[in-house]
Amino acid sequence: MSASPQPHETHELGLAQPITLADIAREAGTSPSTASRALSGRGYVSPAARDRLLAVADRLGYVPNASARTLKRRSSRVIGVVVSDLGNQFYARLAAGIEQTLREADYQMMVLGDNSEGDEELDGARTFLAMRAPGVIMTPVSSDAGELLRSQGVAVVEVDRRLTEGCDAVVIDNEAGARAATEHLLSLGHTRIALLGVDTEWTTDAGRLAGYRAALAAARLPADDRLIVRIPVHVDADERIEALLRDERPTAIFAANNQLAERAWRLIRRRGLHLPGDLSLVAFDDVPWMQMVDPGLTVVEQPTLELGRCAAKLLLQRLESPSLPPAVECLQPHLLVRGSTAMLVR
Numbered sequence: 001m002s003a004s005p006q007p008h009e010t011h012e013l014g015l016a017q018p019i020t021l022a023d024i025a026r027e028a029g030t031s032p033s034t035a036s037r038a039l040s041g042r043g044y045v046s047p048a049a050r051d052r053l054l055a056v057a058d059r060l061g062y063v064p065n066a067s068a069r070t071l072k073r074r075s076s077r078v079i080g081v082v083v084s085d086l087g088n089q090f091y092a093r094l095a096a097g098i099e100q101t102l103r104e105a106d107y108q109m110m111v112l113g114d115n116s117e118g119d120e121e122l123d124g125a126r127t128f129l130a131m132r133a134p135g136v137i138m139t140p141v142s143s144d145a146g147e148l149l150r151s152q153g154v155a156v157v158e159v160d161r162r163l164t165e166g167c168d169a170v171v172i173d174n175e176a177g178a179r180a181a182t183e184h185l186l187s188l189g190h191t192r193i194a195l196l197g198v199d200t201e202w203t204t205d206a207g208r209l210a211g212y213r214a215a216l217a218a219a220r221l222p223a224d225d226r227l228i229v230r231i232p233v234h235v236d237a238d239e240r241i242e243a244l245l246r247d248e249r250p251t252a253i254f255a256a257n258n259q260l261a262e263r264a265w266r267l268i269r270r271r272g273l274h275l276p277g278d279l280s281l282v283a284f285d286d287v288p289w290m291q292m293v294d295p296g297l298t299v300v301e302q303p304t305l306e307l308g309r310c311a312a313k314l315l316l317q318r319l320e321s322p323s324l325p326p327a328v329e330c331l332q333p334h335l336l337v338r339g340s341t342a343m344l345v346r
Helices: 021-028 032-040 047-060 066-073 089-104 118-130 144-151 174-187 203-218 238-246 258-270 304-320
Strands: 078-083 108-113 135-138 155-160 168-172 193-198 228-231 252-255 280-284 298-301 328-331 334-336
Touching: 021 032, 021 047, 032 047, 078 089, 078 118, 089 108, 089 155, 089 304, 108 118, 118 135, 118 144, 135 144, 135 304, 144 155, 155 304, 168 174, 168 203, 168 304, 174 193, 174 203, 174 252, 174 280, 174 298, 174 334, 193 203, 193 238, 193 258, 203 228, 228 238, 238 258, 252 258, 258 280, 304 328
Parallel strands: 078 108, 078 135, 135 155, 155 168, 168 328, 193 228, 193 252, 252 280, 280 298
Antiparallel strands: 298 334
């Protein structure tokens, strides 16, 4: 009896040729249709035959032809994900939540970053159209990419921000989170509270500004425009933060995202100031470094993993039932008090 061929041996299958279902079936002594059912997981195959086919497939190094299956179905099992910044831990955690839910549903995920640029976001949308992705989850920069995808029959879920009308979306209650952060500082006696934010009309940034203003209004305090520092996307924030710390320094800062919080924290330390004795600091979003420093930062904690899971669930629901009306889910953040905030000592 001849030995079974090994993956790296030269044999009748040929090293240069891809292994096919027919090859697997012949080696395992079954029909190609049985091999197809076993390797796709669809349809009945006896346990013994399935085990034998899977073992042969592993031994021969069989890789399913995803392109052929995509053409046959006219869509793939790959879901596109477009996020603003692959280097930001918020988006990494968001993508992890998306991936967990998609994997459980036997989908894969491909992640692209758009650097908060509309043109790059559109390029990503075109990439997923070429791949025949059935759905895309995105943290939108504009509505253009979402509208393009939807016009081609691709399901779209916006996450973190909502910019496209008629689209499924999962967002955070940004206004409530910012209001809670500002109210916390007010309760500690701070009245000169600065806001560090991003200068966009995205629902995230607009909501956080609105929450800050609402808390001041409820406390019957005017909003001082000199304390509202809104920094355009891709502009270095350091100079603006330095000016804030130098000229009539506020007693507290609310940084409306984790990156601005990090820049503020570094510049506060560079100037020899201490938290919370010289200044109180609150961040919107909680990333690992914020609880590792001393004192830890008070934060508005977002349920980021759950945000990703909900976005994936909405997308799967849309793929299953395309005619459902658009759904928008709003998750609640909560204030997590650490040592970077304290009562104002006059």
